[in-house]
Amino acid sequence: MNKQLKWERIQGIVLDAVGTLIQPxxxxxxxxxxxxxxxxxxxxxxxxxxxxxxxxxxxxxxxxxxxxxxxxxxxxxxxxxxxxxxxxxxxxxxxxxxxxxxxxxxxxNWRVFPDAAPAVEAIREAGMKVCIGSNFDGRLHKVVAGLPELADAVEVIVVSSEVGYRKPHAAFFGAVCERLGLPADRVLSVGDDLENDVVGAHRAGLSALYLSREGDPAGLPSVPDLTSVAALRAAEA
Ligand SMILES: [Mg+2]
Missing domain, CATH: 1.10.150.720 (Haloacid dehalogenase-like hydrolase)
Structure with missing residues (x-):
């Protein structure tokens, strides 16, 4: 997964919400x-x-x-x-x-992971667009608006109930790319659900990184936190 990632092509990142940026x-x-x-x-x-x-x-x-x-x-x-x-x-x-x-x-009733805001800032400073892409419903807008460290960092929120399809459906990722104003092969999906955030994203033509905050027993290529995503990008730049 991350081995084939071509950072020079990536101009936008879609971050999953629950388990990736926030936790209950x-x-x-x-x-x-x-x-x-x-x-x-x-x-x-x-x-x-x-x-x-x-x-x-x-x-x-x-x-x-x-x-x-x-x-x-x-x-x-x-x-x-x-x-x-x-x-x-x-x-x-x-x-x-x-x-x-x-x-x-x-x-x-939600907490932002401590690595979320610094990582988003680093990604944005690298010139990339960032959005949240989530299977949460319309309530997510209010949740994010009430979490200042996230609300200040990410403006675009794509929610499956508003798109009409849930992850891992390709139509969801199509809507994400449209909101970012980028073709699929310029967008990287990052999230903690292998099927929804990685396999689904790949099928829709995006790049993807699997976030495994608790380590990865299956030995799949993954990043342990969001800081690593920004660091990987910086190392390639
Ligand atoms: Mg998740």
Missing amino acids: TPSVAEAYTQAAARQGVELDPKEVKGRFNAAFRSDLVEGEAGFLSTDEGVERRRWREIVARVLPEVPDPDRAFDELWDHFGRPD
């Missing part, structure tokens, strides 16, 4: 466990984490245009389904969904 704080498992506790249901956060990962990975809901198609309504239905799967014990599932939807739409 408290964790997703903690937030769901607390939502259940508010309804008198005590759950083990480890169990909740396992259920969430399984539910998040299965594509439960899709839009009218088929596989990976989406919009705001589809995303709400998708998350309602995920909450129902993760917390089947709660007496009021609508309340759990409403609370969690609101929770993850608030900037104070």
